[in-house]
Amino acid sequence: MNLLLIGPPNAGKGTQAKKLIDHFQMPHVSTGDLLRDNIARKTELGILAKSYVDSGGLVPDELVIDLVDQALSQYDLQKGVLFDGYPRNIAQAENLDALMAKHDARLDTVILMQADDEVLINRATGRRVCSGCGATYHVTGRPPKISGFCDICHEPLIHRRDDKEDVISHRIDVYKQQTRPLVEYYSKTGRLLKVRGEGSAEEVFEKIMSLLGNKE
Ligand code: AMP
DSSP states (O other), X not given: OOEEEEOSTTSSHHHHHHHHHHHHTOOEEEHHHHXXXXXXXXXXXXXXXXXXXXXXXXXXXXXXHHHHXXXXXXXXXXXXXXXXXXXXXXXXXXXXXXXXXXXXXXXXEEEEEEOOHHHHXXXXXXXXXXXXXXXXXXXXTBOOSSTTBOTTTOOBEEOOGGGSXXXXXXXHHHIXXXXXXXXXXXXXXXXXXXXXXXXXXXXXXXXXXXXXXXXX
């Protein structure tokens, strides 16, 4: 089973992706993670991609498509992969369908995670990330014991540039303009399941599992 999670930034795709890959024991292809890794390692691709990621815009298709081609060469598409954050526009979706067909595979199910804009903005503006171990907190929802410092490794917490209000609002607009057309693209072929990304991570996961169960 090849799965795709789509939805606006902060709808909870990353959290549900972790749960799904644990449950189905499938590899996870997240272009956001791959890009952040390249940026941190200052690879040629990372240097080219950084300004787009920092501003909340989409990285040009040719860079991202290359990255996905490379990542997929490590996996067996017959056994299933979870895509998260890719494709993000129609050109990428068409490229993925063609790539899948080349491997005699197909994208079976697309899970659309939805949440209201205020929820998405609140999650981002309140999120703090540990500069040491990467643990995440929320200033009101899950505050650290000592304000500004990680409970686990005691390093300072940071507010990621792409979580600042101006950037998150821009990312939501980019989603609406470029990624939301995929909802129609996938629903036309009967591959789309919709879930509200609100409530606890466990509740959302249960909703996804029951939708997947009902589909079989
Ligand atoms: P994410 O962690 O999936 O929200 O991605 C973080 C950022 O990486 C996005 O705001 C984009 O700048 C970039 N990005 C991730 N995936 C893609 C993609 N499929 N196409 C273009 N840019 C992407």
